[in-house]
Amino acid sequence: MEFTIQNQKDTRSGFGEGLLEAGRRNPKVVAFCADLTGSLKMGDFAKEFPNRFFQTGIAEANMIDMAAGMALSGFVPFTGTFAAFSTGRVYDQIRQCVAYSNKNVKIAASHAGVTLGEDGATHQILEDIALMKALPNMTVVVPCDFNQTKAATIAAAEYDGPVYLRFGRPKVPNFTPVDEKFEIGKAQLLQEGADVTIFACGHLVWKAVEALPILKEMGINAELINIHTIKPLDVEAVLKSVKKTRCVVTAEEHQRYGGLGDSIAQVLALNDPCPMEMVAVDDVFGQSGTPDELLKFFHLDTPDIVEAVKKVVARKQ
């Protein structure tokens, strides 16, 4: 597959455009925001649908439960704030009124991971996927670029049930096709290969794409699969690929405990054990810095994926 960078765009803007489009398609789509309308790119929705936009102020717990209350009447509420305040801060509200009560609330979580940058560890949540995937009834979606985030937002609006939608702040390569349909729960095969499978999500999908030609020069023919839906995991796609490649690298902007790698490891251990390496944050908190500096510092960059692949391929042999 040819990977062409169409432009550099932030995934949060993909959410903003997706929300607007979802709102145009379905008059039941409503949005709540806890004083971060600009950061979440929700301004266009608020302008076009002022009656369906609810500014909650800095009160995330109230926001989540109001959204659950509104979902009762057939509305499709999106809540918007940073990922840190969309999960840890409101875990009990999500657990009781969204997940356990199975309400059709979409939790839109921006500025996830270390690529939030200079704000530092208080805001750089790296545990949100773990928190959300542990909840019964919850679907966890982590799209990789602008186009995919827009499509995932529209798909989340059409899906009936709680969804956690994770995206980020920095401008990153936008390379998936415009208006490609997003299928929740369906892994996306980006590159076929035979020697190793790289399972990646979010911003690290592009980092894995960058690793492909480097690996090819080394004689390693890597398969790349974008796991944009962490839960429910496309187990069939995982096992099918592993049957062929017999070793795995996972790559994510998240703690190694409880993230994508953890989910893949469970599938392998229960079904088809094989060597595996994880590119993830290793049980530490984030730091201030630029997104690029932080990806390097926390070993989440292209060279780190290349090293992990070399290591796992050697283990296989």
Place this chain on the structure above:
Amino acid sequence: MTINELERIATQVRRDIIRMVHGCQSGHPGGSLGATDVVTALYFDQMDIDPAHYRMDGEGEDMFFLSNGHISPMLYSIMARRGYFPVSELATFRRLGTRLQGHPTPMEGLPGIRIASGSLGQGLSVAVGAAQAKKLNGDQHLVFVLMGDGEQEEGQIWEAAMYAPAKGVDNLIAIIDYNKKQIDGSTDDVMNLGDLRAKYEAFGWNVLELSGNNMQAVVNTLKFARENAFQGKPQLILAHTEMGMGVDFMMGTHKWHGSAPNDEQAANALSQLTETLGDY
């Protein structure tokens, strides 16, 4: 419905509460007994509801949320007696496989429960959201929510309390079961709530007070609140109640917040409550 009829229902509900909690040897009788009159008046007289055609979305009817979900025996009894599900099902309370979970949930398919509660401080927010949905739908019905007084210690209550007046959510009537007791003791000792009336008024609510175990006062005040809805402000009712009301040894103490009576105590309690509608 006459006051006498409402009182007869409330007495049977109190019998149901004692029998349910005694039956499974767990649950929260004290608060349930205290809040019985207010919620009986809502379900049998003051709310426009249609249990025979229950809809999750509550469209075209009033909606009720129980924020302090631990007083579930009271709600289950009233809902069963009102026709949401068979009265005989009250015998399954808190038992494995029941739709009558320890704390209310929609997940077991019990008609009339729209959202889970139990973790405190969340019901007011849910009710605000539901009330706003009614406004968006042009539905001229009301949303009611009952909260505990101890629950006012949760910070989220005050997030919702700030939001509702600021956004003109005036189709909402919130009620505090003001029995001044919580698990660890009196609210004055655990966490002095101060002047709740003044606090809500300062946040922009219209505040009413009523004697919560006087059925005539309950009905009159709820009716007044209904008539004063849709005038720009949410309304809060401080319902002064007695924890354990109707059973002498359960009153005047916080001891029965979350304890079940033994056989002898249950018999004693039931001897104080006339069987008016037939036990389940």
